[in-house]
Amino acid sequence: MAQQTGAEPVLKLTNIHKGFPGVRALSGVDFRLFPGEVHALMGENGAGKSTLIKVLTGVYSIDEGTVEMEGKRLVVHSPQEAQGAGISTVYQEVNLCTNLSVAENIYIGREPRRFGRIQWKEMNRRAAQLLEERLHLRVDVTLPLSEYPVAIQQLVAIARAIDIKAKVLILDEPTSSLDRGEVARLFEVVRKLRGEGMAILFVTHFIDQVYEISDRITILRGGELIAEYKASELPRLELVSRMIGKELTMLDELPKTAGDSRMSDDHAAIVAASGLGRKGAIEPFNLSIGRGEVIGLAGLLGSGRTELARLLYGADRADQGKLHVEGAGKGGVHSPRGAIDAGLAFCPENRKTEGIIEDLTVRENIVVALQATRGWFKTISRKRQNEIAEKYIKTLNIHPPNPEQLVKNLSGGNQQKVILGRWLLTQPKLLILDEPTRGIDIGAKAEIQRLVMTLSREEGMSVLYVSSELEEVLRVSDRIAVLRDRVKVEEIGKEEMDEQRIMKAIAGGGGA
Amino acid sequence: MLKRQHLPVAATIALFILMFMTGSFRYTGFFSAQVLFNLLIDNAFLLIVAIGMTFVIVSGGIDLSVGSMVALTTMLSAGLLQQGGWPAWAVIPFVLAVGALFGAAMGALIHYFKIQPFIVTLAGMFLARGLCYLISINTITIDNGFYTDMAQTKIRFGDYFVSPSVIIALVVLVLAIYIAHYTRFGRTTYAIGGSEQSALLMGLPVARTKIMVYMFSGFCSALGGVVFTFYMLSGYGLHAVGLELDAIAATVIGGTLLTGGVGYVFGTFAGVMIYGVIQTLIVFQGTLSSWWTRIIIGILLFAFIVLQRLFTMRSDRKTGSVEKMA
Structure with missing residues (x-):
């Protein structure tokens, strides 16, 4: 497409460093953006x-490095x-005011005025013209934005963005x-703007979508620039492996998973989904989980891993x-309550907001789910609670090792263990772990992985293990289901399990 | 012709007309311009206060201090006129400034300390009410010439008349409609009520606007207080008890959503008129106690809130937004 190799970049970032307490969010990142290109990050x-x-966008200030726009140094604060x-x-998330009209959403703060009086007619005329000429969108601009579907709202957001004489347009997961169909329409607009x-x-x-629309790709990993x-010159498989961070050549040397190979059909399925799906979350899929089996869910962020787990648990309705x-x-599982009663347990991805009750003690956090299964009137004695x-x-x-410690004072890994303890206590038949090792240190990670394997092999507990770390999924799983763009694309048994095979499935598109 | 977003206001106006017609058919002497004017005369102060409230609610907030502010204004006016010997031309600008400053201070607390408007204005309500008793614990009667003139002057239209307060209230009404729809301040208020986060990201002056909204409400309640003083010719710490709730009720009946972002100043006018017509109906009926006003307002509020909920649920469905059931 429009790859002016000789042209000057409109935006050039050099050696950007940004840290937060305890985290290096960006270290030494370079990035450039040329006019007339779509650049995927x-x-x-x-x-x-x-x-x-x-x-x-000026939300954060940088610790080090320079941002240049059209050759001039740029510092923005908001x-x-x-x-x-x-x-x-x-x-x-469309950041507009849905209670205001389409025209207002485009022009608020910059309305055409005469003597301070907003010229509504002029504003409506301009908005209609802008939408029609630049986005090929014909709508009644005087209606509130809430009257239109999200796709139109997104186009209105773009209309607002491009009317501010923008040279650079950032589309953050639009x-x-x-x-x-809506994506196709959005891309049509994007191509026009690029032109x-x-x-x-x-x-x-x-x-x-990246391959459909972008001219250039920049990959970041762990706050660093990969390349x-x-x-057109980056195969899908390579893109995925660079994002996940394993060199393809190294894969062969990885030790294969130890342990007996369990076949799913040996075991009675304790959970079986057939054609289960939810619009906008995950396409219909089949999945059965046998007793004592560990099923890994692999796929990139946003591929529908969590959505699948939530459907099984009844947290979202299929x-x-x-x-x-x-x-x-007979009715099956329709709510987390029903799932708990049927012997399912779910450790959510975001333990801070969805799992841990920060202001309670370790003991209280562990006991809370068991208490819930017994009903609120059959209390558990304090002595029993302490033993547990x-x-x-x-x-x-x-x-x-102090049961009366407040959970918020524990490290991430230990908080995760507390949640695990909470669910193990209910002796679930199926334990769903969504990113159980995110943000915890190596030691704790290994402990949790070992625990999962012990639970399944020795106690016959089934586990659904969701993780973005492929290596980890490979180590613990008996079978791996691969998700891509909200579709379950493949299921890989123990024998055929290797990292390269799974990466290919994640990348899709025949490695093009 | 009639757009969907105008439906709640249209419903309120239709209800007012219906109630007025009902009264006209049932009671002789009800159907006259003077009855209509009396509605305005008796509720001018409520209209002014409710207009300020409308801006606050549209911005997504609430102002519980307005009733107390009215009382404080009557008390300050009476104290300064009767005990302080101030002339009327100095008293009125002074109390208006006090109201505006009081509102701005609450707005600043709400915005900069990120405290819920409910609790800040609740504190303001207690504070203003309490301050009344610092001036006096008794009623102070006003005999200032200007005030008694304002109370007694009748502005005639043929056989009918209104009080100067009505003119003040109608001027405020027209100005407020203009401000709400034709100024950046007004539109930013609606934007903040729709989504404060979005308003910020769209680069709108959120801080300034929020503070000005409470300042405007404070100003309106002080002006309502001045009009109320003309009406009562006294200052008293127990004046206008619960007026904030009447103002909220009139605003909501007028079609303004308590969640913010949606509402019309003219709707609030219709809401206040419904308030007045219920009172008048009860007076004409003759045997019911005045508390029946409250009962009917209560029922109307329930009806309107449910109506609004149905209305917003319908538009939610229309956008097809996928909500997560956690």
């Missing part, structure tokens, strides 16, 4: 994509200043709530398909 969670965008300098952003010389920074988790590529859970009543807490602190090696 790729990376897994914690790679530094959002930090980089927040640096560009989204307004960034807009003023010509950098506009369209966020994942397609995550759009369906296929007009706009520099577009595109952030997404959908690999197919910048031309999209809108199609069937879910059979052994021990659940002591037992799990010991088995899980929770540090400090």
Whole structure:
């Protein structure tokens, strides 16, 4: 496409450093953006994509490095200043006011005025003209934005962004709530803007979309720049392996998983999903989990891993398909409560907001789920509570070994163990672990992995293990289900399990 | 012709007309311009206070201090006129400034310390009410010439008349409609009520606007207090008890959503008129106690809140937003 190798970049970032207490979010990142190109910024969670965008939009200030726009040094302190300098952003969640009219959403703060009086007619005329001429969108601009679907709202957000004489347009996961047709429409607009010389920074988790629209790709990992590529010269498989961080040549040397190979069909399925799906979350999938089996879920962030787990647990309601859970009543599992009763347990990804009750003690956090299964009137005696807490602190090696410690004072790894203890106590048949080792240190990671294997091999507990670290999934799983762009694309048994095979499945598109 | 977003206001106006017609058919002497004017005369102060409240609620907040502010204004006016010997031309600008400053201070607390408007204005409500008793614990009667003139002057339209307070209230109404729809301040208020986060990201002056909204409400309650003083010709710490709730009720009946972002000043005018017409109906009926006003307002509020909920639920469905059931 429009790859002016000789041209000057409109935006040039050099050696950017940004740290937060305890974390290096960006270290030594370079990035450039040319006019008339779509540049995809790729990376897994914690790679530094959002930090980089927040640096560009003036939300964060940088510790070191320079940002240049059209050859001039640029320092912005707020989204307004960034807009003023010509950098506009369209966020994942549409950041407009749905109670205002379409025209107002485009022009508020910059309305045409005469003697301080807003010229509504002029504003409506301009808005209609802008939408029609530049985005090929014909809508009644006087209606409130809430009257229109998200896809149109997204286009209105773009209209607002490009009317501020933007030179750089940042699209931060704009397609995550759009369906296929809506994405196509959005891309049509993006191509048109690119043709007009706009520099577009595109952030997404959908690999197919990256290859559909981008000219150039920059990959970040762990706050560092991996490399910048031309999209046409970077095979999918290589993109994925660079994002996840394993050199392909190293893969062969990885030790294969130890342990007996369990076949799923030896065991009665305790959870069987057939054609289960939810619009906008995950396409219909089949999955059965046998007793004592560890199923790994592999896939990139946003590929539908968590969504799949939530459907099984009844945290989200499926809108199609069937879910059979052994021990659940005829109606199946429709709520977390029902899932707990049927012997399912779910450790959510975000333990801070969805799992741990920070202001309670270790003991209280462990006992809370058991209490819930017994109903609120059959209380557990304090003596029994203490015994339970002591037992799990010991088995899980929770540090400090004090049941009365407030959970918020524990490290991330130990908080995770407390949640594990909570669910183990209910003696679940199926334990769903969503990113159980994120943000915890190596030692704790190994302990949790070992624990999962022991539970399944010795106690016959089934585990659904969700993780973005491929290596980890490989080590613990008996079978791996691979997700891509919200579709379950493959299921790989023990015998055929190797990292390269899975990466290919994650990348999709036949490695093109 | 009639757009969907105008439906709640249209419903309120239709209800007012319906109630007025009902009264006209049932009671002789009800159907006259003077009855209509009396609605305005008796509720001018409520209209002014409710207009300020409308801006606050549209911005997504609430102001519980307005009733106490009205009382404080009557008390300050009476104290300064009767005990301080101030002339009327100095008293009125002074109390208006006090109201505006009081509101701005609450707005600043709400914005900069990120405290819920409910609790800040609740504190303001106690404070203003308490300050009344610092001036006097008794009623202070006002005999200032200007005030008694304002109370007694009748502005005639043929056979009918209104008080100067009505003119003040109508001027405020027209100005407020202009401010709400034709100024950046007004539109930013709606934007903040729609989504404060989005308003910030769109580069709108959120801090300034929020403080000005409470300042405007403080100013309106002080002006309402001045009009109330003309009406009562006295200052008293127990004046206008619960007026904040009447103002909120009138605003909500007028179609303003308590969640912010949606509402019309003209709707609030209709809400206040409904308030007045219920009172008048009860007077004409003759045997019911005045507490029936409250009962009917209560029922109307329930009805309108449910109506609004149905209305917003319908528009939620329309955008097809996928909500997570956690």
